[in-house]
Each structure stands twice: as C-alpha cells, then as structure tokens.
Amino acid sequence: KQEVTQIPAALSVPEGENLVLNCSFTDSAIYNLQWFRQDPGKGLTSLLLIQSSQREQTSGRLNASLDKSSGRSTLYIAASQPGDSATYLCAVLNQAGTALIFGKGTTLSVSS
Amino acid sequence: NAGVTQTPKFRVLKTGQSMTLLCAQDMNHEYMYWYRQDPGMGLRLIHYSVGEGTTAKGEVPDGYNVSRLKKQNFLLGLESAAPSQTSVYFCASSYGGGYSYEQYFGPGTRLTVT
Numbered sequence: 001k002q003e004v005t006q007i008p009a010a011l012s013v014p015e016g017e018n019l020v021l022n023c024s025f026t027d028s029a030i031y032n033l034q035w036f037r038q039d040p041g042k043g044l045t046s047l048l049l050i051q052s053s054q055r056e057q058t059s060g061r062l063n064a065s066l067d068k069s070s071g072r073s074t075l076y077i078a079a080s081q082p083g084d085s086a087t088y089l090c091a092v093l094n095q096a097g098t099a100l101i102f103g104k105g106t107t108l109s110v111s112s
Numbered sequence: 113n114a115g116v117t118q119t120p121k122f123r124v125l126k127t128g129q130s131m132t133l134l135c136a137q138d139m140n141h142e143y144m145y146w147y148r149q150d151p152g153m154g155l156r157l158i159h160y161s162v163g164e165g166t167t168a169k170g171e172v173p174d175g176y177n178v179s180r181l182k183k184q185n186f187l188l189g190l191e192s193a194a195p196s197q198t199s200v201y202f203c204a205s206s207y208g209g210g211y212s213y214e215q216y217f218g219p220g221t222r223l224t225v226t
Contacts, residue, residue, distance in 0.1 A: 032213060043202060044217040089155070097143070097206075097213045098162065099170060102155040 002027045006090055006103035013080055014111055021075040021106045023090030028068050031097055035064050035075050036089040038105070044089065048075070080110045114138055116218035118203050124224045125193040133188040133221050135203030142208035144186040145170075145215065146178065148199040155202065161186055162208065193225045 003026045013019055023033070032051045036044040048057045048064040050073070056065040063076040077084060087107045091100040119134045135144065146158040147170075157170030161180040175197060177189045186205075190197060203218040 034214065036217075043219040044204075046214060046216065049214045091155075093213055093215075097208065098160055098168070099157050100145075100147075100155075100204075100215060104152070104154040 002030075002092060002094065002101045004090060004092055004101050004103035006088075006106050008106060009104070010107045010109075012109045012111065015081060017080050017110075018076070018078050019080055019108070021077070021088050021090075021108070023073040023075070023103055025071045025073075025092050025101075028071055029095050030068065031093040031095050033064075033066055033073050034091050034093065034100065035062075035073075036091065038087045038089060040087075047088075077108075080108075082110050082112045084108060085110050116203055116205055116216055118201075118218040118221050120221060121219070122222045124226065125190075126226055127194060129193050130189070130191050131193065131223075132190075133201055133203075133223075135186045135188070135205075135218060136184055137186075137203075137205040137216075138184065139205060139207070139216070140183070141205035141216075142183070143206045143213075144180065145204045145206075146176075146186065146188045147202045147204065148172065149202060149220075150199050158188065158201075195225045197223065198225045199223060 007022045034049045035047045050066040061078040087105040089105045091102045116137045145160040147155045149155045159178040164183040167178045179187045201221045204215040206215045
C-alpha cells in the first residue's frame with residue numbers, strides 16, 4: 001500500500017530564508033506527484049505537478065524535484081515571505097490515474 | 113469560470129439523519145473525486161468517477177454512496193450519518209488522461225454529526 005510521508009510536520013522560519021520541504025513515498029509506481037497549498041479553513045490550491053518522467057518543475061519562487069527511484073520529492077521555496085505561511089501537502093497519483101495518496105502535510109510559518 | 117464548487121459549505125446533522133453533498137465543475141472534466149480530511153489522518157479518497165454514469169470505491173467508502181448522473185455533477189450521500197463522519201469533505205476534478213490528471217479542488221464542506 002502506498003504511503004506518503006512529509007517531514008517536518010511543522011517549520012518556522014524568518015522572512016527571506018530559503019527552505020526545503022520533504023516528501024517521501026513507498027511505491028515508485030506513480031503517475032505523477034502534485035504539491036498543494038492549503039490555507040486554514042480553505043480548500044487546496046495546486047502549486048506544481050511533476051510527471052513521473054520529469055525531474056523538476058518550477059513556478060516563480062517554487063521549485064519541486066522528483067527522484068522516483070528513491071521515492072522522494074522536495075519543494076524548494078526561495079526568499080520566503082509571510083504570505084507563504086500555510087500547510088503544504090504532497091500527493092502521488094497512482095498509475096491508473098484514479099487515486100491521489102496524500103501526505104499529512106508540513107505547516108509552514110514565516111515570520112516578518 | 114467558477115471551477116469546482118461545493119454545496120453546502122457547512123452542515124450540522126444528528127446521528128441517523130441523511131444528507132447529500134453536491135459538487136459541480138464547469139471545466140468539462142471527465143474525472144471527479146470525493147475526499148475527506150481529518151486531523152492527523154490527512155486527505156483520504158472516498159469515491160471517484162471516471163465519467164458520467166460511472167462510480168468506484170476509494171480508500172474509505174463505507175457509509176457513503178455517490179452518483180454521477182451528469183458529467184458536471186458528483187453527489188455524495190450519507191444515508192444514516194454517524195459521528196465518525198464528522199469531517200471536512202472536498203470534491204476534486206481532473207480532465208483525465210495523459211498529462212491532464214492534475215486535480216482541482218473545491219472549497220470544502222464542513223460537516224458535524226452530533
């Protein structure tokens with residue numbers, strides 16, 4: 001059974017720092033990996049999607065990498081801002097495209 | 113273009129009552145999903161649909177039923193609500209196929225069963 005783990009569970013950093021969020025998964029047979037952002041009491045916003053054949057994706061200050069063979073992905077946030085404070089979720093899609101398996105998230109707090 | 117919408121946003125039920133949650137998407141997506149989010153458990157898939165008239169079970173389907181009579185709508189039903197079904201429910205959709213499996217989520221329905 002696929003399991004997704006995110007470390008750390010919580011992270012506090014001062015504004016301006018570069019940071020890395022980690023995601024690991026147990027079964028490398030995935031279709032893609034998606035990173036989401038969730039603000040308190042809100043829905044999920046898709047940040048980046050990496051296909052299983054890709055190594056990384058970038059959007060603005062965000063860069064996500066994927067190493068499928070080792071079952072790992074990282075989300076790099078450059079020059080963090082207080083507006084980046086949220087919970088970040090990693091999810092892998094099974095090869096049939098029918099189920100996203102989520103990690104429990106990393107709650108990020110960026111102080112000004 | 114509203115994306116994925118969910119009705120209602122909040123609901124309180126008593127044990128044994130029934131209700132239906134409505135999800136609608138205006139992106140012409142083939143695939144639709146229902147998840148529940150619980151503290152310490154993360155998001156878990158309840159049921160999904162890969163097209164109009166089709167449904168399938170996810171990880172935690174017990175106590176729920178679904179229907180996809182129209183492509184744009186996906187309904188989640190609770191026939192006899194239990195306190196264990198207190199949760200936040202999210203609907204999602206995706207175009208389906210190839211690169212377009214990216215899932216888009218609705219704002220959620222917060223359900224409390226007393």
